[in-house]
Amino acid sequence: MSSDAGxxxxxxxxxxxxxxxxxRETKAERIRELLATEGDAVAANTRGFNEGRYESTGxxxxxxxxxxxxxxxxxxxxxxxxxxxxxxxxxxEANGGTVYLADDAADANRYVREVAAERDAERAVKSxxxxxxEIEVNDALAADGVEVVETDLGEWVLQxxxxxxxxxxxxxxxxxxEGIAALFAERFDPDDPPETAEELTMFARERxxxxxxxxxxxxxxxxxxxxxxxxxLLVTSExxxxxxxxxxxxxxxxxxxxxxxxxVEEFSPFxxxxxxxxxxxxxxxxxxxxxxxxxxxxxxxxxxxTPLAADPDGxxxxxxxxxxxxxxxxxxxxxxxxxxxxxxxxxxxxxxNACGNFQSVGGHAFGGETYSGGIATxxxxxxxxxxxxxxxxxxxxxxxRCVPACPVGIDIPWINTAVRDRINRGExxxxxxxxxFEELVPDEEPGGLDLATRLxxxxxxxxKLGHETAPVxxxxxxxxxxxxxxxxxxxxxxxxxxxxxxxxxxxDWFEARGGPAVSETEATREAVVYPDTxxxxxxxxxxxxxxxxxxxxxxxVRVPDLPGxxxxxxxxxxxxxxxxxxxxxxxxxxxHLDAGRDVxxxxxxxxxxxRREYERFLPSxxxxxxxxxxxxxxxxxxxxLESGADPAALRAPSEGTGPVxxxxxxxxxxxxxxxxxxxxxxxxxxxxxxxxxxRVSETECCGMAGSFGYKTDYYELSMDVGEPLREQFGDTxxxxxxxxxxxxxxxxxxxxxxxxxxxxxxxxRE
Amino acid sequence: MPAGERTIMALADASTFTGRLDELGVxxxxxxxxxxxxxxxxxxxxxxxGVPLARSGPDAFxxxxxxxxxxxxxxxxxxxxxxxxxxxxxASLGVAEYGSVxxxxxxxxxxxxxxxxxxxxxxxRERDIxxxxxxxxxxxxxxxxxxxxxxVFATGPSxxxxxxxxxxxxxxxxxxxxxxxxxxxxxxxxxGPGDEPEVDR
Numbered sequence: 001m002s003s004d005a006g007x008x009x010x011x012x013x014x015x016x017x018x019x020x021x022x023x024r025e026t027k028a029e030r031i032r033e034l035l036a037t038e039g040d041a042v043a044a045n046t047r048g049f050n051e052g053r054y055e056s057t058g059x060x061x062x063x064x065x066x067x068x069x070x071x072x073x074x075x076x077x078x079x080x081x082x083x084x085x086x087x088x089x090x091x092x093e094a095n096g097g098t099v100y101l102a103d104d105a106a107d108a109n110r111y112v113r114e115v116a117a118e119r120d121a122e123r124a125v126k127s128x129x130x131x132x133x134e135i136e137v138n139d140a141l142a143a144d145g146v147e148v149v150e151t152d153l154g155e156w157v158l159q160x161x162x163x164x165x166x167x168x169x170x171x172x173x174x175x176x177x178e179g180i181a182a183l184f185a186e187r188f189d190p191d192d193p194p195e196t197a198e199e200l201t202m203f204a205r206e207r208x209x210x211x212x213x214x215x216x217x218x219x220x221x222x223x224x225x226x227x228x229x230x231x232x233l234l235v236t237s238e239x240x241x242x243x244x245x246x247x248x249x250x251x252x253x254x255x256x257x258x259x260x261x262x263x264v265e266e267f268s269p270f271x272x273x274x275x276x277x278x279x280x281x282x283x284x285x286x287x288x289x290x291x292x293x294x295x296x297x298x299x300x301x302x303x304x305x306t307p308l309a310a311d312p313d314g315x316x317x318x319x320x321x322x323x324x325x326x327x328x329x330x331x332x333x334x335x336x337x338x339x340x341x342x343x344x345x346x347x348x349x350x351x352x353n354a355c356g357n358f359q360s361v362g363g364h365a366f367g368g369e370t371y372s373g374g375i376a377t378x379x380x381x382x383x384x385x386x387x388x389x390x391x392x393x394x395x396x397x398x399x400x401r402c403v404p405a406c407p408v409g410i411d412i413p414w415i416n417t418a419v420r421d422r423i424n425r426g427e428x429x430x431x432x433x434x435x436x437f438e439e440l441v442p443d444e445e446p447g448g449l450d451l452a453t454r455l456x457x458x459x460x461x462x463x464k465l466g467h468e469t470a471p472v473x474x475x476x477x478x479x480x481x482x483x484x485x486x487x488x489x490x491x492x493x494x495x496x497x498x499x500x501x502x503x504x505x506x507x508d509w510f511e512a513r514g515g516p517a518v519s520e521t522e523a524t525r526e527a528v529v530y531p532d533t534x535x536x537x538x539x540x541x542x543x544x545x546x547x548x549x550x551x552x553x554x555x556x557v558r559v560p561d562l563p564g565x566x567x568x569x570x571x572x573x574x575x576x577x578x579x580x581x582x583x584x585x586x587x588x589x590x591x592h593l594d595a596g597r598d599v600x601x602x603x604x605x606x607x608x609x610x611r612r613e614y615e616r617f618l619p620s621x622x623x624x625x626x627x628x629x630x631x632x633x634x635x636x637x638x639x640x641l642e643s644g645a646d647p648a649a650l651r652a653p654s655e656g657t658g659p660v661x662x663x664x665x666x667x668x669x670x671x672x673x674x675x676x677x678x679x680x681x682x683x684x685x686x687x688x689x690x691x692x693x694x695r696v697s698e699t700e701c702c703g704m705a706g707s708f709g710y711k712t713d714y715y716e717l718s719m720d721v722g723e724p725l726r727e728q729f730g731d732t733x734x735x736x737x738x739x740x741x742x743x744x745x746x747x748x749x750x751x752x753x754x755x756x757x758x759x760x761x762x763x764x765r766e
Numbered sequence: 767m768p769a770g771e772r773t774i775m776a777l778a779d780a781s782t783f784t785g786r787l788d789e790l791g792v793x794x795x796x797x798x799x800x801x802x803x804x805x806x807x808x809x810x811x812x813x814x815x816g817v818p819l820a821r822s823g824p825d826a827f828x829x830x831x832x833x834x835x836x837x838x839x840x841x842x843x844x845x846x847x848x849x850x851x852x853x854x855x856x857a858s859l860g861v862a863e864y865g866s867v868x869x870x871x872x873x874x875x876x877x878x879x880x881x882x883x884x885x886x887x888x889x890x891r892e893r894d895i896x897x898x899x900x901x902x903x904x905x906x907x908x909x910x911x912x913x914x915x916x917x918v919f920a921t922g923p924s925x926x927x928x929x930x931x932x933x934x935x936x937x938x939x940x941x942x943x944x945x946x947x948x949x950x951x952x953x954x955x956x957x958g959p960g961d962e963p964e965v966d967r
Contacts, residue, residue, distance in 0.1 A: 095914050153936055154928035170928070177930025197931030204929070205937060229910040239881060239924040239938025246877050264907040268900045271919075279927075283864050283899075286938070287919040289906060294916040295870075296877040304845035308875040309817075 028713045034361045035720055038174035042166060042362035045173040050353040050700070052280015053405065060276060070269040071409045074344035077261045078334055084227040084260040085325065091230035096293055097321035104328045109140035112252055115322055116146050119250045121216035127234070127241035128152035129221025130168055130347060131326055132254045134370040134383065137219070149211045151240035153204050160187050166363040168372055169278050169349040174362050208240070213301040218248035222255040223274070223346065226264040233267050234288040235274055242288060249298045250320045257325050258343040264289070270346060273407040278348040293319035333382035338418040342378030344408040351375050351402035351412050356701035356721040357395045366395045374402045374412040381419045390423045397705030398571050399672035400608065414613070420573025424453065456707040457572040460533045460564030466501035467537040474500045493715040497745065499538045506536045506543035510559035523556035524645070527636070528592045532603040533564045534741035542756070545763035546602055546633050552649040552764050553640045558597070562588040565606040570613060571706045582617035586626060599630040602757065604739050605706065607632050608673035632679035633759050634739070638686050650762045653692050666694045667734035668758065669725060669743055672701040683739065683758040690762060695734060699724045704746035719749070726750045737761055776949070779862040779895045786865030787944055790922035796946040802832035802889060806854055809887045809943040815842040815879055816854030819889055822876040823856025832889065832947055842879065853883035860895035861902045864921055867944065868902065871916035880920070886939040891947045
């Protein structure tokens with residue numbers, strides 16, 4: 001598959017706006033097309049799954065403990081993988097089966113073809129397996145004249161339609177019922193064409209039932225395999241995997257080596273988590289735990305008068321079992337610190353369903369050769385290579401809503417960031433391990449890195465420049481010809497409003513007014529308000545509101561000049577630049593931490609960077625110190641009120657007039673990353689404490705996600721991701737609040753209202 | 767565990783179990799083993815095939831008064847399976863928190879009889895209900911290692927949402943009916959202590 005991100009094309013990209021212009025158009029067109037054709041079906045299904053996940057995991061006692069247990073089983077299993085491969089070979093062979101460890105897809109297919117040839121197989125029936133899609137075994141068998149029939153209803157529909165899965169668990173979610181009915185009518189021309197879901201299902205059940213009866217070979221995947229017994233676990237709902245195994249005398253299971261766990265007992269947490277995390281089912285209809293060859297008699301559908309159980313002692317001996325374990329890049333991923341975590345993935349699809357972009361376009365845009373959704377970047381980079389990952393990797397905006405959804409706690413946004421960094425650097429060889437922690441100065445991002453990436457990545461510098469030249473910069477920035485140029489060269493969509501830079505920064509304002517206003521003796525606490533780039537240079541009012549609110553609650557506040565957090569470069573995969581920013585921020589804050597001051601953060605994405613990514617950039621002691629001392633501003637206010645501060649010092653709903661005070665009723669969209677670091681609920685709590693009535697948005701991410709929605713390729717997608725927010729808050733008479741700067745831009749575009757930061761609503765007036 | 771405490775725990779599990787089955791749309795009949803055949807007769811459609819309970823479930827069924835009604839044909843051929851509306855088998859274990867039943871594949875054909883039919887009537891002893899999933903896998907582990915068992919934990923009917931709406935009976939049974947055999951009456955206890963399932967409750 002071709003890609004523009006390969007090392008060879010770097011010079012071409014950096015050199016000409018023409019080339020990237022064309023790429024952008026193609027990508028944008030593809031996304032537009034998918035939004036129009038498949039978007040509605042994908043959105044309805046994935047959002048349903050996602051709501052189901054919240055409900056089902058909410059019912060589960062000890063959910064977080066189970067996730068931790070599942071994570072630790074996977075860590076242990078991947079650590080001991082070579083040993084487990086040896087063990088499972090012994091146990092499967094002792095059971096009478098065969099194990100083949102295939103180096104790659106071709107090796108696996110060669111083995112499966114040999115098995116089929118030995119058994120003179122004319123037809124293979126197959127239950128759903130992503131690994132078998134990865135190796136494209138259907139094509140390999142078809143080349144030998146073996147007919148392969150997919151028996152999962154969704155996979156069968158795709159096989160008939162000659163389409164690719166759009167979702168790793170529910171492969172045909174992009175197909176509507178009407179589309180399937182039309183497909184069946186066209187392919188089979190039945191007398192009484194099935195139309196309802198029930199009729200379509202029964203039609204498929206009968207057709208596939210006949211095909212299964214005459215099949216010679218049964219192929220399955222495996223969700224987990226226990227090395228101690230050779231037991232494989234299959235998670236299904238339809239019963240097709242059961243029929244596939246039972247009705248055929250030769251069972252071939254194809255599974256990645258990472259599916260091994262040490263013992264049968266360790267299946268348990270995964271069984272409890274996988275359905276809940278994926279489609280929101282507490283457990284799927286069938287959890288098959290097979291220790292093949294299975295003990296069932298092989299039904300003879302031709303001689304149908306002989307009792308099934310004619311030979312009670314010899315039933316199992318008629319059966320053959322082949323376990324084909326696939327490496328195909330996995331053992332190399334195990335040695336790659338960034339990609340290794342991917343091997344913990346249990347393919348539940350939670351990261352797809354929780355993802356705003358995925359909900360809008362599905363796996364046909366947000367996916368590679370086989371895998372889709374956030375974790376696909378890890379799989380595709382490890383199995384296919386960086387070029388494939390590069391085709392869709394920037395659809396991960398880093399909103400991080402997949403992080404709490406992942407049942408094995410994979411930091412999926414980080415894998416996307418780190419792979420993006422490799423793509424930026426044109427690294428084709430993922431075995432170079434130290435790349436992330438090299439002592440690289442920020443200015444040494446690779447020369448071929450495209451201009452859009454660098455501009456966004458250096459937003460802190462740009463914002464400072466913009467503020468210093470504010471009157472001119474603001475006028476120029478929104479001038480037509482310049483916007484056209486920005487769109488063509490840098491890819492910033494001209495339908496977006498650009499941030500207007502303030503003439504006086506928050507830091508300058510604070511210094512000009514004379515520094516801290518609460519004396520050391522009066523102060524209940526001392527805090528540093530972190531002047532994030534957006535607050536300091538663009539939205540200074542929310543910074544001033546923060547200072548007023550904290551001072552009203554008796555906090556001695558300082559606003560020192562501090563560098564940007566590194567969030568913008570991080571979003572562009574500029575890891576070395578972000579790491580340097582982390583070190584600078586920590587250096588600037590260290591004297592304040594030494595003095596026992598709290599760090600109050602207004603922009604949620606910056607707080608999330610302190611609490612999540614800085615763990616990778618700073619020495620652990622420094623990281624923990626900063627993470628422990630830093631607070632979201634609404635979290636901080638909540639804490640002050642809980643510790644006895646007087647809520648009367650803040651603005652209650654009844655006071656004053658004007659658009660803000662007119663409403664006791666608030667519509668609140670918590671920032672995606674704030675929810676991931678679990679500070680999203682404090683604003684609600686504070687509002688309610690002060691007597692406001694709050695309605696909280698149910699949307700995972702507004703769709704702007706930092707710089708994502710500014711990009712021309714993604715403007716329509718970004719607006720589509722925000723659509724549920726428009727539906728929920730579109731005609732509300734409530735005062736809309738949102739703490740994230742980019743959320744504010746998006747809500748402005750979606751609702752045509754200018755939301756404020758929650759602190760601006762509750763801070764006392766100037 | 768003292769006998770009294772154990773009974774209370776078992777009752778709690780049975781109540782959780784039947785509550786979950788209700789949510790899953792699975793019908794339940796409960797009664798003493800002596801009424802097993804009558805309960806199956808009422809639950810099974812026509813024609814019905816089955817596997818004798820002692821051959822598809824715990825060994826203890828061999829000494830239990832629980833049996834299949836005469837109209838359920840045993841030792842079916844594939845033609846009988848094709849014709850059958852209902853399949854009747856025993857389950858080895860129930861999982862209270864999930865409403866799951868453990869179906870063991872065997873030479874007698876339990877797996878096809880539970881699978882190639884429209885309705886599955888499954889007979890489970892109340893004493894074989896364990897509280898939760900970890901208990902089920904503690905039960906399975908030694909049996910998988912020592913006996914290479916093949917067990918399906920089945921929860922409700924076969925289902926799919928691939929055709930634009932939730933439909934039961936995608937490939938497997940459209941309906942499930944659980945016949946729950948209550949412990950505690952003299953006839954069942956007479957089968958002796960040796961038949962306790964190896965489950966740590």
